[in-house]
Amino acid sequence: MSESPPYESWLRPTLSTYMTYLPNGALHTAREYTSLPNFPPAEHSLFKIHTHITPQGFIFVNLDSSPIPFIPFATQFGDDFLPTPNPSSNPNSHINEYELFSKDSWTYDHTWESSTAGTRYNWKTFADGFQECYHCATGHPSTLPRDFSLSSYYLRQGFGASRHFLPAKTEKEDEMGESYITWLYPMGAIIFTGTLMFIARFDAQVALDTRYQSETYQKKDLAKPSHRYDEWLAKDVGYWRFVEVEDVELAVAAQRGFMNGVLGRGRLHSVQEHAVKWYQDKVRETLTQHAETEMREGEAVDYSIPKEQAAFEEADAVCKMMGPEIEW
Ligand SMILES: [Fe+2]
Numbered sequence: 001m002s003e004s005p006p007y008e009s010w011l012r013p014t015l016s017t018y019m020t021y022l023p024n025g026a027l028h029t030a031r032e033y034t035s036l037p038n039f040p041p042a043e044h045s046l047f048k049i050h051t052h053i054t055p056q057g058f059i060f061v062n063l064d065s066s067p068i069p070f071i072p073f074a075t076q077f078g079d080d081f082l083p084t085p086n087p088s089s090n091p092n093s094h095i096n097e098y099e100l101f102s103k104d105s106w107t108y109d110h111t112w113e114s115s116t117a118g119t120r121y122n123w124k125t126f127a128d129g130f131q132e133c134y135h136c137a138t139g140h141p142s143t144l145p146r147d148f149s150l151s152s153y154y155l156r157q158g159f160g161a162s163r164h165f166l167p168a169k170t171e172k173e174d175e176m177g178e179s180y181i182t183w184l185y186p187m188g189a190i191i192f193t194g195t196l197m198f199i200a201r202f203d204a205q206v207a208l209d210t211r212y213q214s215e216t217y218q219k220k221d222l223a224k225p226s227h228r229y230d231e232w233l234a235k236d237v238g239y240w241r242f243v244e245v246e247d248v249e250l251a252v253a254a255q256r257g258f259m260n261g262v263l264g265r266g267r268l269h270s271v272q273e274h275a276v277k278w279y280q281d282k283v284r285e286t287l288t289q290h291a292e293t294e295m296r297e298g299e300a301v302d303y304s305i306p307k308e309q310a311a312f313e314e315a316d317a318v319c320k321m322m323g324p325e326i327e328w
Contacts, residue, residue: 021046047306054081057103058190065306076185078159100180106197106217113203114212117245118252123187123204124283125258126212126251130183131162131275139250140243147172148179155275160185162275183275185282195219195236198244208255212248214241 018031025046033039050062052073058081062069081098129135133153136144144150147168154165162183168176177194184190189200197217204210216237222229257263268277294301 055103056081056098056101064303066303070303076160080158080161080163080182101192105220107220109216109218112214112216112241112244114214114244114248117248119211120208121210121248121251121255122207123202123210125255126202126210126247127183127187127279128276129247129250129254130181130189131279132269132273133164133166134269134272135250140246143239143243147176157275157278158182162278183279185279186286191240193236193240195232196240198240210251212244214244 018029020028022028025048027034027041027044027046030039030041030044034041047065048067050064050069050073052060052062054060060073062071062073064070129139133144133150133155136148136150136153144166148166149169150166152167154167156163156165162185164181164183166179166181168178179193180191182190187202187204189198191198191200195218199215199217201213201215202210203213218229218232222232254263268274290301
């Protein structure tokens, strides 16, 4: 894999202090540079990234630096975010949580970061647990089995998303409502109920250092400060935060199991854990395809690095001579 020469690490921040860009990303000024005869600003603009806004208002960002991304949105998510997925492509598409999603009524409130519950796990270990509710009864004994009808729990396998539906017990319907959990391959989630929404992502520092971040949104009509807001924070958010902490603790424990050989190869339940297999197959397929591409190209492939930048780094003789010390 190519590495940036160390001098770039300080050159870039130093330059950026004196560079300004227009809203369209074109270089506007670069102190002491823009007056040079051989410095065309147009060649030093920011490179474009790709965005996709779903009908629900979710904005997806793809940092692929190519004009046409290697993986377009439709290749990644298919019809997962269409308001009414095509019934012929999925017999269960009559269940569509986003028909219930009100895109104009959410306000960002805060982000919860999970490191206090543990960080020593791989993000894929957490993702495994997110693909099933087999663990719900024993992994969340004081919450989910008490308030939700786990026997009616339902999972609809999407194109790049696994969509979980957790209906409240009949006597708890007014209090809890139905909960919708959409896992986005590879490492994100959208979770919403009638009163809150979490947009979850993972900050994976290295293989065994992961932090789960839960962006928390509230309905616009909850004024701050107010008794209703405090109650929402303590009761609604507090309920799910407790569940999230348990999930992180489960991931830490499962990781320990993988590392000491207790967990490993085994048989997944064909009904309860079919999405775990779906997920693991997707990871395996992605890694295999990427490895094959790199073997074919004869070099490391990173779609977020502009081609000309990668070529520059590849051509640098010093970079090629250096081993891991280049990090310093
Ligand atoms: Fe869980």
